[in-house]
Amino acid sequence: MSEHDQPGTGTAALSIGALSRRTGLPVKTIRYYSDLGLLPVAGRTSAGYRRYDEAAAARLALIRTLRELGLGLAPIRRVLDRQAALADVAAAHADALEQQIRILRLHRSVLRALAVREPDLTEVERMNDIARASAAERHRISEEFLDHVFAGLRVDPQFEQLMRRARPDLPDDPTPEQLDAWIELADLLADNDFRARVRQMAEQHSADEQMVAGRRDSRSSAEVAERVAALAGAALDAGVDPASAAAAPVVAELVGVFAAHDERTDTPEYRAWIRASIGGGTDARAERYWQLLAVINGWPAVPTRVPAWEWFAAALAVHTG
Numbered sequence: 523m524s525e526h527d528q529p530g531t532g533t534a535a536l537s538i539g540a541l542s543r544r545t546g547l548p549v550k551t552i553r554y555y556s557d558l559g560l561l562p563v564a565g566r567t568s569a570g571y572r573r574y575d576e577a578a579a580a581r582l583a584l585i586r587t588l589r590e591l592g593l594g595l596a597p598i599r600r601v602l603d604r605q606a607a608l609a610d611v612a613a614a615h616a617d618a619l620e621q622q623i624r625i626l627r628l629h630r631s632v633l634r635a636l637a638v639r640e641p642d643l644t645e646v647e648r649m650n651d652i653a654r655a656s657a658a659e660r661h662r663i664s665e666e667f668l669d670h671v672f673a674g675l676r677v678d679p680q681f682e683q684l685m686r687r688a689r690p691d692l693p694d695d696p697t698p699e700q701l702d703a704w705i706e707l708a709d710l711l712a713d714n715d716f717r718a719r720v721r722q723m724a725e726q727h728s729a730d731e732q733m734v735a736g737r738r739d740s741r742s743s744a745e746v747a748e749r750v751a752a753l754a755g756a757a758l759d760a761g762v763d764p765a766s767a768a769a770a771p772v773v774a775e776l777v778g779v780f781a782a783h784d785e786r787t788d789t790p791e792y793r794a795w796i797r798a799s800i801g802g803g804t805d806a807r808a809e810r811y812w813q814l815l816a817v818i819n820g821w822p823a824v825p826t827r828v829p830a831w832e833w834f835a836a837a838l839a840v841h842t843g
Contacts, residue, residue: 535575547586560581592619664689671685704814757772773838790842
């Protein structure tokens, strides 16, 4: 008969085999814990086989649970020997796990970003640096981008302040989605084509402000954008061809919304001006910029409206007369 099949009597009635079947731990592991002194032997048979009591079974169950939670044998021994309180050990281990989880999230986000491209070593290092950027570094990246956009431009101070206040504010314990969004945003802010496009949009905004002589405000501008999204979006969903006659009344209604907003009259010249001024609405990257900021900062989600603006721009190009 083997060690774990030998019968026992009294309080030390559990063989190592019985303990293994009860806990699901291998005999080899139980023997190892016993040899380390973590699991005291309650007695031995005349042949020298180990025997365990119910207290040892309960102790082994605790060891197994703490090991499954990731604790090492050294802190487990301190807990079992009453040299450390379980609550203190658990709290310290939880703190260590939090840091490990954060690092793993960073690694996962970097790998996700790299998976969609064919990076060289420099790109890998750059993306890893972006993921690990401190709050001050994230602020610097955002401010440097905006400094480039607004350098030398005479724009509405309120517009520039709005852009500067809306910077990425990644929380200390970001979600995977927020980390992914930050990496994508930092990549976008470094893109020279995107920088040039946003600067062009800022220049257009400045020209628009001069043309409407300050009659715009952020609330009413948002209402105009909502109307475009609703009316042009509905036409797009209905399959209305922007070049068709059916698109003309939609264009007329939307131009009327713009005209009321700007205190202008619907003329071919005004329609041409609208076409030139709505370029930002048809830029998917500009929309993505605000969508990523919303994810990072925990704002309400920014809906995708570029297709509706593209429909309106195409229809307006046809129905200008």
